[in-house]
Amino acid sequence: MEHYFLASAKWTIPKGGLFLWVQLPDNVPIQVISKEALSHNILIFGGSGFFPDKQGYPAMRLTFANSPQDIEQGISVLGKLLKRSLYKEFQSQERYSKAS
DSSP states (O other): OTTTSOTTOEEOOOSSSSEEEEEOOTTOOHHHHHHHHHTTTOOOEEGGGTOTTSTTOSEEEEEOOSOHHHHHHHHHHHHHHHHHHHHHHHHHHHHHHHHO
């Protein structure tokens, strides 16, 4: 994940089980990322599912119960989606700054 994800993303290193938790920057639209990931056959569970009082909570639970190749491919796609969403956010803020 350190090769694909945002430098500001933080994750747990599990000692057992089938899942790990990824904390993302506050400006990551996790609902959008979740929908885009699903269009690539990647199912993620957004943080709001675990913290119902925090809609849009920028975190996700990932499983590592797949083959190493599938995991690598999924993490690569998620990394691209995350970076693209932040780039769009940056462009939007830049346009807003120029208009002001």
